[in-house]
Amino acid sequence: QVQLVESGGGLVQAGGSLRLSCATSGPTFSGYFMAWFRQAPGKEREFVAHISWSGGTKFYADSVKGRFTISRDNAKDTVYLQMNSLKPEDTAVYYCNTNPPKIDAWGQGTQVTVSS
Numbered sequence: 001q002v003q004l005v006e007s008g009g010g011l012v013q014a015g016g017s018l019r020l021s022c023a024t025s026g027p028t029f030s031g032y033f034m035a036w037f038r039q040a041p042g043k044e045r046e047f048v049a050h051i052s053w054s055g056g057t058k059f060y061a062d063s064v065k066g067r068f069t070i071s072r073d074n075a076k077d078t079v080y081l082q083m084n085s086l087k088p089e090d091t092a093v094y095y096c097n098t099n100p101p102k103i104d105a106w107g108q109g110t111q112v113t114v115s116s
Helices: none
Strands: 003-007 010-013 018-025 034-039 046-051 058-060 068-073 078-083 092-098 110-115
Touching: 003 092, 018 034, 018 092, 018 110, 034 068, 034 078, 046 068, 046 078, 058 068, 078 092
Parallel strands: 010 110
Antiparallel strands: 003 018, 018 078, 034 046, 034 092, 046 058, 068 078, 092 110
16 A cells, blocks of 8 residues: 655745655656645545656646746655745645556645745
């Protein structure tokens, strides 16, 4: 069973930056697309970005395009999300998972709070 641990969240002012990390343990996620998702208070969890195994294919939600960058280091079994020009509406718990997501792989997430 894949286990995913997100880190790097925090409190930041609007316009600031954060870099999230997602470390895996257990079976390798070799070959999988990996993605970041987020869930704001009172809202459904939503897709943010995904990246192919090779890193050659990336796709972003319109709301983060041009501000967020997804990357991965397969040697370290880690996926990253660089978030720049953060806005208050980016406030959410951020999760990583395969894409499509594995139901039993959701971690605890990492809280990102952007103050105005």
